[in-house]
Structure formats: C-alpha cells, structure tokens
Amino acid sequence: MTTDSSRKTLYLIDGSAYIYRAFFALPALNNSKGLQTNAVYGFMTTLLKILRERKPDGIVVAFDERGPTLRQQEFKEYKAQRPPMPDGMSAQIPYIHRVVAALNIPAVKQAGYEADDLIGTLAQKAEHAGDDVVIVTGDKDMLQLITPHVRIYDPVKDKWSGEPECVEKFGVEPARVIEIMGLMGDASDNIPGVKGIGEKTAIKLIAQFGTIDELLRRVEEVTPPRIKAMLIEQADNARLSRKLATIDVNSPVEFDAEAFRVKPPHQDQLTDLLRELEFTALLKTLQPAAKPAETPAAALTIIQDEPSAERFVAKLPAGSPLAVQCLLSGGSSIRADVLGFALSSGGQTAFFPLDVHTYMRPITTLLQDQSRTKVVHDLKATLLAFHRIGVTIAGPYLDTMVADYLLNPNRRDHSLATIALEAVGHRLGESHSEAKAPQSLFDEDTGSRDEAAEQAMVLAQLAPVMLERLTAQGSLKLFHDIEMPLVPVLAEIERNGFLLDVEGLTVLSKELEHELDKMMGTIAGLAGGEFNINSPKQLAVVLFEKLGLKPGRKTKTGYSTDEDTLTQLATQHDLPAQILTYRSLSKLKSTYVDALPELVNPDTKRLHTSLNQTVAATGRLSSTDPNLQNIPVKGDYGLRIREAFIAPKAHTLLCADYSQIEPRILAHLSQDPRLLQVFEKGEDIHMATAMDIFHLPASQITREMRRAAKSVVFGIVYGISPFGLSQNIGVPQAEAKKYIETYFEKYAGVRALMDRNIAEGKEKGFTTTILGRRRPIPELQSGDPVQRGFGERMAVNSPIQGSAADLIKVAMINVSKALHHEMPHTKMILQVHDELIFEVPEKELDEAKRLVKHEMEGVGKQLHLSVPLKVDLGTGHNWRAAHP
Incomplete structure (x- = not known):
C-alpha cells in the first residue's frame, strides 16, 4: 500500500466470518444466566484489538443478511452443504449486533448480498474517494480485492497481505485470483470448480494461459490429456465457479466517509451490555475512570476524638444502613490487625484511625444498633478482626460478597471492585492508584484512608441494588435466613480453632522418614539400581526400557507414570506398587505431618482453618x-x-x-415409595439396595455386595456411568450396567x-x-x-x-x-x-x-x-x- 499522510485509512470488517471463527475457536464460555458468550467475546476482542492497535480513521462491519443470496439463485447448491448455524451461535448474533452498536461502529448488510460483496463495493468506493482500505478477514477469496490502496489483514494470525503476498501465494496478480478459484473451486462454499484440478494445477494453468476463457479457447494445448479432458467436460463448471467466486463490487451499499469515521462508544450502552454478558475484565478496561468529584475525599470526615465521633453519629438518619469497611494489615483474617475503618450512611462518610480510648463509645453503640443493617464486604473477616480489638457488630447484616455469590455462584471473582463496577458502575481506586498499602496509619497516609472511605461509600450504594437483585432472583429469604446468620457461626469456628499434638506429629515425621528411606532401598533393589524416584523421566526409563513393562498413555514429555498407569502396571511387577506406596507416604508427610505444625497459630497454639462460604457453586x-x-x-x-x-x-x-x-x-x-419406606422403617439403605440389585435376602448379602450397592447409590446421585461404576467396584461394564438398570427398575421415582x-x-x-x-x-x-x-x-x-x-x-x-x-x-x-x-x-x-x-x-x-x-x-x- 502506498503511503500518503493525507489519505485516511478505512477498516472493513468481515463480521460474519469472525462470528464463526470466534465461536469455533474459543471454548464454550457462558454467563451465569446460561447464555453462551464465546462468539461475542471473541468478536469483541477482535474489534477492540483493531481499534486499539491499528487506530483506524474509519471502520465498518459487514454482515451477511438472512435469506437466499443472488449466488444461490444462480447455483442452488452454493453453500448447501453447510450445516445449520448451531443454536449456541445463533443466540449470540443479537448480542454481537449490540456490541457493534454500543462501540458506535457502523454496520452494513443487504438482502441478497453477502458481506464479501458489501466489503468489495465499499473498498472500491473508498479507494476512489481517496482512502486507503484494510479488509479484516481470513478468507482467501478476498485477495481478489487487493490494489495498491487495498490490503488484507488477518488479526488472528497478525498477517498482512498485499500485491506481493498475493503473487507469492497464487503466482498471479489479485485480479486473476478468481480465475484460479474458478478452476480449483472452494469446498467450504460448495463451489464445484473442475473436479480433479487442485490449487497447484490451477495456478500453473492460469500462469500459462492468463484466464479461464483463454484456457478454454486454447484447450487443445493443455497437457497431459487427462487435464484437457476434464476441462472440456467441465467447461461450464469452470465458468460458473469463477462467477460464484467473483465478489460483486457493484452491490447497493453507499459509501459515507463521515458516517464511517471512528467515534467514541456509547458508554452507557457498552457498560450495560458488558455487565449483562459478565465480561468483567473488559468492563474494567473499558469503563471510564471515576471523576475526582465522585470520590469521597472532599466530603470525608476524619474522626480524631469522642466529640467528633458523636457529631458524626448524630448526623446519620435514624435506621439507615451502615456501611463498614475495615483497613486491615496483611495476614489471615484470624491474625489481621485493624489499622482503622470507614463508616458510611445517609451520604455521610467518616474514617476512624484506630484509637479505642478516644472515640469508640459512640461508635460501639452505633455498631450494636440493631435497627441498622450493617453492610460489609467479607463480613467474616471483619468480625474476626474487630473481635481482636474487642469490638462487636450486631446484625442484621448484608455481606455484599455473599450476596454476589448467591447471585452468581459459578463466578470465582466476588471482589468488591468487580461488584462495584458491575452493579453501580463505580471503578474503585482510580483516584488513589499511586497510594501504597499502609505499614502504619499516620495522618499523612491519606491514600489508604481515602480508599477505605471510598469503599464504604460504595458499599452504601450497593446495599439497595444487591437487595433488589436477590429479591428478583428469589434468593432473599435464603440470604437472610441462612447465609447471613451463618457468617458469625463460621467466624466463631475459625476463632475457636483445633488443638494439634505437634510433638506427636514430630515423632510420626521421623517414623515416616525412616520408612521412606527403607522403601527407597527396596525400590532400588527392584529397579536394579538407584534412580530419582521423583523424576517421571527416570522412572519411565526404569519401567519401560530397563524392566520392559508395556507402556500406556503417552504425554508430550514421554510415557505417563501417573497413578492410573502405575496401578495397571502393578499387576505386571512389584516396582509400580512400591512407587505408589512411596508417593502416598511422601505426600502424607509433606502435606500434613510436616506442614500442619508450621501452620499452628503461635498465640493460640491451635490450627485455624478458613471456612469459605463463596467458593463451591453447590x-x-x-x-x-x-x-x-x-x-x-x-x-x-x-x-x-x-x-x-x-x-x-x-x-x-x-x-x-x-x-x-x-x-x-x-x-x-x-x-x-421404596426409598421412603426404607428410611421410615429405619433400615440401612445400602443393605436394602444390595438386596434389590442382587435379588438376595439380607442373610446372604456379603460385605462386598453392600459396598457395591453403596457405590451404586452414591453413583446414581453423582450421575455415574456404567463404565465409571465398573471402575469403582471392579466388575465388568456389562455387569455394572445391569446393577444400574436394576436400581432404576426398583426405584423408578429416582429415574x-x-x-x-x-x-x-x-x-x-x-x-x-x-x-x-x-x-x-x-x-x-x-x-x-x-x-x-x-x-x-x-x-x-x-x-x-x-x-x-x-x-x-x-x-x-x-x-x-x-x-x-x-x-x-x-x-x-x-x-x-x-x-x-x-x-x-x-x-x-x-x-x-x-x-x-x-x-x-x-x-x-x-x-x-x-x-x-x-x-x-x-x-x-x-x-x-x-x-x-
């Protein structure tokens, strides 16, 4: 493409092609409502990459329109072999159109014409108007549109194609690409071409004869005879295929230089759409920073003594929710120190540098006021930290982290920053981005103070939004009756801790060390020499080369020596069984025997686990x-x-x-009925199931039969397959299948x-x-x-x-x-x-x-x-x- 600083650059996006590419290239992403979003995500990131990295002057997205095209009228079999669009993709199309609209990018489509035709027409018109054009596509058909001012760009491969690249690929200039396409056809579009002629032969023929018309006119010159016969027999196919492959540069689409210029996105539309799709990372990137006026610093009250604390409390509306945000030192919740905290209610926000002697009396009364809902993010951590300084917070509570977990149980990120951005459009910390985490809380450490105050202010804004969403979802009762009352219980369990016999574990550690040393000698003897037991590579050499055992699954680095493989090999030799035992004991020693004493809290001499309420989706x-x-x-x-x-x-x-x-x-x-009867009579469900699937009285049910029945019962609950059950209980798959079928016959209500x-x-x-x-x-x-x-x-x-x-x-x-x-x-x-x-x-x-x-x-x-x-x-x- 020739360069001229006066020429603008227009990017034409092959929208329909990139929908397909994104859908099939990315895994099946979904939002919490069940909408598949991979095509939307892939399509959007492609657009954003172009806008961010290429900085075009103008941009247009072209889409195929529904309904038959002119090519299908010409040739009914055109694209006829393509399967219907998957449901997961078609459901995303309206969202892709909304993405384009929210980014304020013009979109074009036209009944009867494909996106290629609209792009070809716009490319030619834009070039005539004095623009440079970049066609964004991975479709080789588009190479025919290349000129000195029109190039192809594939962002997936980050590959550019101009006239030299076209000549290198096809041996001809761009205008003659359609001649090659006419001969070789295109299986993806069901363009027949000349059957028997592939890309190499087509390129050779067009390089020699120039065009299909000239080739057919001089067909007697073609060698070998087999190719000549094909061309004579399929001459009509060649002409038709060229026509089908030719992009129509005269489609009825208008070029509007001003309308196509890049413009700022419709921010509200974009933010709402990203929230709906739950594209959190993109939302953080594209959400504009909070304006300085939106931060609470100017209106923030710093509490220094009891009178100022009393004045703050007196200003608060009676019964209004109280947002509480602790500023904690690092470390686990059970050991974190409170460096200060912020409170926000009714538009009033204050920060309290920690000094329990000067102002805590009015604040303690406020925190224990049961007419106010306490709005906190990660209430458990706050309860544990406040307990260390002798402060209690009375309910009712609204923990925004737990609320978001109920609303989005499949999501891992329940951070306040994410929730604030999605629920109220506030990006936390923009005005304090240079502030560092506090080491101590001196007056000049305003960054941490302002961050805590901002977070408290946002929590106050979040409270009604989260309650409204919980109500709409039907989860408010579960939240109020179960999840919130549970938080103080979990905090108390964590605080109580579990006493550990450290001396006993020290003795056990030495015993295990001795046992493992002994096992290493046994293993070396079985292997015919010492080797690094913890090296999969060395172990594979011993097992498969030295001992000649039959290898199983192969990985990128060699044959697998994982647990399943060793278990299978243990039937052939004693060494794999010894390795399995060694690994098991070594893991017990490192994971528990040696590690647990290191985690004992030096103050309480106990282990304090963290019980997580917002992790498992179940x-x-x-x-x-x-x-x-x-x-x-x-x-x-x-x-x-x-x-x-x-x-x-x-x-x-x-x-x-x-x-x-x-x-x-x-x-x-x-x-x-059968299940209800078993439990009403107080019978053993596993014994009852064994009697049902083995058709035997209780007196004849063995321990192994009961164990198999237990596997069936729990397997049914977890949706186990006959194969899975056969692996669990060591029976043939056909027998496991019979057990499952018999179970469903007896317990039809379960099915x-x-x-x-x-x-x-x-x-x-x-x-x-x-x-x-x-x-x-x-x-x-x-x-x-x-x-x-x-x-x-x-x-x-x-x-x-x-x-x-x-x-x-x-x-x-x-x-x-x-x-x-x-x-x-x-x-x-x-x-x-x-x-x-x-x-x-x-x-x-x-x-x-x-x-x-x-x-x-x-x-x-x-x-x-x-x-x-x-x-x-x-x-x-x-x-x-x-x-x-």
Missing part, C-alpha cells in the same frame, strides 16, 4: 489454610494424622455425622426425578435446592455432547448436594444458638461436609450429645423432609477415636 463450604476437610480418613498413617487432632485436658471431642444424608434427600425429592431435573435445568437454565438455592448450568445448552453430558450430571446432582449443604448450614446455626444459650463452654470447632466437631468439657458431654443430636435431627422437621434424619455420634480425646 453451596458447600470449603476449607483452606489449612484444608481440614481433606485430612485422610483411611490407612494406618492417615488415621494416625487424625490422632494428632486432640482435645485439651478435661475436654473431649464430640463428632456428630449425618447418616446417609444425600440418599435421604434423594428420597424426599423423588418421593420414590423420574433425574429426568425432571435435567428437563427443568434445560428450560430454566438452573436447578434449585429445597431452600431455593440456584445453580446455573449453562452446559445444558452446549452443542458439545461432552459438555452437555457434564451439565446433565450436574443437573442431577446439584439439587441433592446443594440441599445437603443447606441442611448442614441450618444445623450449624441452630446448634450454635442452642450452645450459646445452654452450654457456652462447649465449642463448635470444625465442619466437614456432613459432620460437625465439638470440643466439650467432660462434665458436659452427656448433655452436649443430647443437645447436638436433638438440634441436628430437628432440622428435618424444620425443612418438612419426608424422611427422618439420623445423626451418628462419636466421642474421644482425638479425632480418630471420636469419629462415629
């Missing part, structure tokens, strides 16, 4: 730093690790475990429930629990059978697992309330899925057992379950002994 709690829900429950060394979790002197541990909670919820949801859950999930886009917790499952709408199958398993399982999660949360709230009222010295110290663990003074043990069992089993009646709940209790001075 509603389950997770445990981190350390993960105490993952402490091994099997194997000698695993059980000895549990022995290290102990009760202090004159106390004992009480473990209360819901028995068969998911099968009971399955019975309630399915209303299957009906599964079908109903999948159908409702597809119709609504989500499933719900007994208490109305939503789980969006966009995978149910996927065109990919693997993704759709995954979605169907989630649709089966989520209502059951989610209801179990809701149920244990209700139990935790009820038990905590009862303990505070009746037995304040008994502490809840951990939750592990269906199990609650308590630290009980020995003299209170009998009463604690009664209270805990009564409250936990009472949840069934509270939730109107159709079957009774059963809680198994266990006690002991360590976790292993106390496990029921």
Whole structure:
C-alpha cells in the first residue's frame, strides 16, 4: 500500500466470518444466566484489538443478511452443504449486533448480498474517494480485492497481505485470483470448480494461459490429456465457479466517509451490555475512570476524638444502613490487625484511625444498633478482626460478597471492585492508584484512608441494588435466613480453632522418614539400581526400557507414570506398587505431618482453618489454610494424622455425622415409595439396595455386595456411568450396567426425578435446592455432547448436594444458638461436609450429645423432609477415636 499522510485509512470488517471463527475457536464460555458468550467475546476482542492497535480513521462491519443470496439463485447448491448455524451461535448474533452498536461502529448488510460483496463495493468506493482500505478477514477469496490502496489483514494470525503476498501465494496478480478459484473451486462454499484440478494445477494453468476463457479457447494445448479432458467436460463448471467466486463490487451499499469515521462508544450502552454478558475484565478496561468529584475525599470526615465521633453519629438518619469497611494489615483474617475503618450512611462518610480510648463509645453503640443493617464486604473477616480489638457488630447484616455469590455462584471473582463496577458502575481506586498499602496509619497516609472511605461509600450504594437483585432472583429469604446468620457461626469456628499434638506429629515425621528411606532401598533393589524416584523421566526409563513393562498413555514429555498407569502396571511387577506406596507416604508427610505444625497459630497454639462460604457453586463450604476437610480418613498413617487432632485436658471431642444424608434427600425429592419406606422403617439403605440389585435376602448379602450397592447409590446421585461404576467396584461394564438398570427398575421415582431435573435445568437454565438455592448450568445448552453430558450430571446432582449443604448450614446455626444459650463452654470447632466437631468439657458431654443430636435431627422437621434424619455420634480425646 502506498503511503500518503493525507489519505485516511478505512477498516472493513468481515463480521460474519469472525462470528464463526470466534465461536469455533474459543471454548464454550457462558454467563451465569446460561447464555453462551464465546462468539461475542471473541468478536469483541477482535474489534477492540483493531481499534486499539491499528487506530483506524474509519471502520465498518459487514454482515451477511438472512435469506437466499443472488449466488444461490444462480447455483442452488452454493453453500448447501453447510450445516445449520448451531443454536449456541445463533443466540449470540443479537448480542454481537449490540456490541457493534454500543462501540458506535457502523454496520452494513443487504438482502441478497453477502458481506464479501458489501466489503468489495465499499473498498472500491473508498479507494476512489481517496482512502486507503484494510479488509479484516481470513478468507482467501478476498485477495481478489487487493490494489495498491487495498490490503488484507488477518488479526488472528497478525498477517498482512498485499500485491506481493498475493503473487507469492497464487503466482498471479489479485485480479486473476478468481480465475484460479474458478478452476480449483472452494469446498467450504460448495463451489464445484473442475473436479480433479487442485490449487497447484490451477495456478500453473492460469500462469500459462492468463484466464479461464483463454484456457478454454486454447484447450487443445493443455497437457497431459487427462487435464484437457476434464476441462472440456467441465467447461461450464469452470465458468460458473469463477462467477460464484467473483465478489460483486457493484452491490447497493453507499459509501459515507463521515458516517464511517471512528467515534467514541456509547458508554452507557457498552457498560450495560458488558455487565449483562459478565465480561468483567473488559468492563474494567473499558469503563471510564471515576471523576475526582465522585470520590469521597472532599466530603470525608476524619474522626480524631469522642466529640467528633458523636457529631458524626448524630448526623446519620435514624435506621439507615451502615456501611463498614475495615483497613486491615496483611495476614489471615484470624491474625489481621485493624489499622482503622470507614463508616458510611445517609451520604455521610467518616474514617476512624484506630484509637479505642478516644472515640469508640459512640461508635460501639452505633455498631450494636440493631435497627441498622450493617453492610460489609467479607463480613467474616471483619468480625474476626474487630473481635481482636474487642469490638462487636450486631446484625442484621448484608455481606455484599455473599450476596454476589448467591447471585452468581459459578463466578470465582466476588471482589468488591468487580461488584462495584458491575452493579453501580463505580471503578474503585482510580483516584488513589499511586497510594501504597499502609505499614502504619499516620495522618499523612491519606491514600489508604481515602480508599477505605471510598469503599464504604460504595458499599452504601450497593446495599439497595444487591437487595433488589436477590429479591428478583428469589434468593432473599435464603440470604437472610441462612447465609447471613451463618457468617458469625463460621467466624466463631475459625476463632475457636483445633488443638494439634505437634510433638506427636514430630515423632510420626521421623517414623515416616525412616520408612521412606527403607522403601527407597527396596525400590532400588527392584529397579536394579538407584534412580530419582521423583523424576517421571527416570522412572519411565526404569519401567519401560530397563524392566520392559508395556507402556500406556503417552504425554508430550514421554510415557505417563501417573497413578492410573502405575496401578495397571502393578499387576505386571512389584516396582509400580512400591512407587505408589512411596508417593502416598511422601505426600502424607509433606502435606500434613510436616506442614500442619508450621501452620499452628503461635498465640493460640491451635490450627485455624478458613471456612469459605463463596467458593463451591453447590453451596458447600470449603476449607483452606489449612484444608481440614481433606485430612485422610483411611490407612494406618492417615488415621494416625487424625490422632494428632486432640482435645485439651478435661475436654473431649464430640463428632456428630449425618447418616446417609444425600440418599435421604434423594428420597424426599423423588418421593420414590421404596426409598421412603426404607428410611421410615429405619433400615440401612445400602443393605436394602444390595438386596434389590442382587435379588438376595439380607442373610446372604456379603460385605462386598453392600459396598457395591453403596457405590451404586452414591453413583446414581453423582450421575455415574456404567463404565465409571465398573471402575469403582471392579466388575465388568456389562455387569455394572445391569446393577444400574436394576436400581432404576426398583426405584423408578429416582429415574423420574433425574429426568425432571435435567428437563427443568434445560428450560430454566438452573436447578434449585429445597431452600431455593440456584445453580446455573449453562452446559445444558452446549452443542458439545461432552459438555452437555457434564451439565446433565450436574443437573442431577446439584439439587441433592446443594440441599445437603443447606441442611448442614441450618444445623450449624441452630446448634450454635442452642450452645450459646445452654452450654457456652462447649465449642463448635470444625465442619466437614456432613459432620460437625465439638470440643466439650467432660462434665458436659452427656448433655452436649443430647443437645447436638436433638438440634441436628430437628432440622428435618424444620425443612418438612419426608424422611427422618439420623445423626451418628462419636466421642474421644482425638479425632480418630471420636469419629462415629
């Protein structure tokens, strides 16, 4: 392209082509409402890349219009082989048009014409008007449009094509590309060409004869005879194909230089659309920075003494929500120090440098005012931090992080910055971007102070928006009755912690070290020499070259030595089994035996896990730093690790475990008569299932049969396949399939429930629990059978697992309330899925057992379950002994 500073550059985007490219190139992204968004995302990022990197003077997007084209009237088979547009793509088309409109980019389409024709016409008109033109496409057909002032750009490959590139590819100038296309055809558009002539032959023929017309006129000169015969026989096809491949540069589309100039986006439209699509990263990039006037610094009150605190409180409207934002030092919530905090209510915002002696009395009264909802982001962290300085915050609470989790359970990012941007269009921290995290809170450290104040102000704005959204979704009752009352319970569990026998683990560590050293000698003997056991490469050499074992799955770096492979190889040789045992013991030592003592809090001498309320989409709690829900429950060394979790002197541990909670919820949801009968009679569901699938009386059911039946029961809940079940219980796939089929014959109500859950999930886009917790499952709408199958398993399982999660949360709230009222010295110290663990003074043990069992089993009646709940209790001075 010749350069001339006076010429403007117009970019013409092949919109329809990039919709297809984005859809098939990107994985099936979805927003929380179930809309597939990969094509929109890919298309939009392409546009933004062009605008950002190429800085065009003008830009236009061309789309195909629905309905038959002139080419299809000419040749009915044109593009006839193409499958219909996938549903996941067609649903995104209106959003792509909205993206183009929001970015204020002109779009053109015309009945009967393809996007190529509109681009060709505009390119020619723009060039005649004195513009340079860049056609954005990956379609080789467009090469025919190249001129000294028209180039092709493919942003996916970051590749430019002008006249030299066209000649290099096809051996002819751009105008004669259609001659080559006429001979070779185009399978993607079903243009026939001359069957038997490929690209190389077509290029050679046109280089020799110039055009199809000239080639056919001098066809007798063509060699070999086979090619000549093809051309004579298919001459009409060649002419037709050239016509179909020729882009119409005279389509009825107008060139308007001024209308096509790049203009600023329609910011409100763009922001609303990005929020709807949940393109958080793009929203952060494209949302304009907050204006200085929008930040609270100018109106911020700094509280220095009790009179100024009293004046601030006096200005607040009675009963108005109170936003609270702590400024914390680094570290875990249990150890974080409060450096100060900001409060905002009724348009008033104040920052409080921490000095409990000078102003905390009026503020304490304010924080304990039960007529005000306390709006906090990550309430648990705030409760834990305030507890360290002797401050309590009374409910009712509105935790924006938990609220966003209920609204968007599939999303990982529930940060205040993300929620503020999406819900109220406020970008946090723009005016303080140079401020650094505080080391201490001196008067001059205004950056951190202003950030906390801004966050409090935004929390006050968020409160009504989040409540409105929870109400619209039908999640407000779940939020108020379960999730908010649970937060103080979780904070208390974390604060209580679990006592650890550090000396016992030190002894166990030395024992394991000795055992591992001994195993290394055994392994070296079996391998015929020493090697690095932790090196997959060296292990592969030993197994497959030295010992000659049959290799399995191959990876990029060589043959796999993963757990599945070693398990299969263990039937051929003793070495793989020894490696598996070595790996298992080594992991136990590093992950638990050596790591746990390092995580003991030096102040309390206890382990304080973090129970996460906003991670698992099912509603389950997770445990981190350390993960105490993952402490091994099997194997000698695993059980000895549990022995290290102990009760202090004159106390004992009480473990209360819901028995068969998911099968009971399955019975309630399915209303299957056989399942209901089993639980009403107090029978063992796994024994009953074994009797049903093996057609035997209880006296003839072996331990292995009951175990197989248990796998069937839980496999059904998790949507297991015959293959998966066969792997779990070690039987042929046909036999596993028979077990599943027999189960569904006996428990037809379960099959009906599964079908109903999948159908409702597809119709609504989500499933719900007994208490109305939503789980969006966009995978149910996927065109990919693997993704759709995954979605169907989630649709089966989520209502059951989610209801179990809701149920244990209700139990935790009820038990905590009862303990505070009746037995304040008994502490809840951990939750592990269906199990609650308590630290009980020995003299209170009998009463604690009664209270805990009564409250936990009472949840069934509270939730109107159709079957009774059963809680198994266990006690002991360590976790292993106390496990029921």
